[in-house]
Amino acid sequence: MIKITPSITLDENEIEEQFIRAPGPGGQKVNKTESAVQLRFNARKSPGLSNAVFLRLNRLAGRRMTRDGVIVITANRFRTQEQNRRDALERLIALIARAATPPAVRRATKPSKAAIRRRGESKRRRSRIKKTRGKVAPSD
Secondary structure, three states: EEEEOOOOOHHHEEEEEEEOOOOOOOOOHHHHOOOOOEEEEOOOOOOOOOOHHHHHHHHHHHHOOOOOOEEEEEOOOOOOOHHHHEEEEHHHHHHHHHHHOOOOOOOOOOHHHHHHHHHHHHHHHHHHHHOOOOOOOOOO
């Protein structure tokens, strides 16, 4: 079991790993080793995620989530397979943890009467300053 938050846990069987060849430069060994990891997690069918968490996860994952609700994370930052596996799993956990926290509710507020009065006074003051700017009449 992978614990993400106190209320969300995932089973290891829900996560599928596939090893692929890492892109980029390398030596003679690069063409025969599969050190990059492609992690797949079906978020839509996961019993550990609620519908609200899934919807937030869908928004956060962006292009990493397929139409079927499968999150695909490719990790090829490191040279070893084990480090890339750990990196991909940490990134998945961080993504789900971010989706698990609901956004803060915004409460509409209105300015106080004193703030409205101060704003009006500053606008009137600025208006008077600008009215005094005018073309200078030629002196005879």
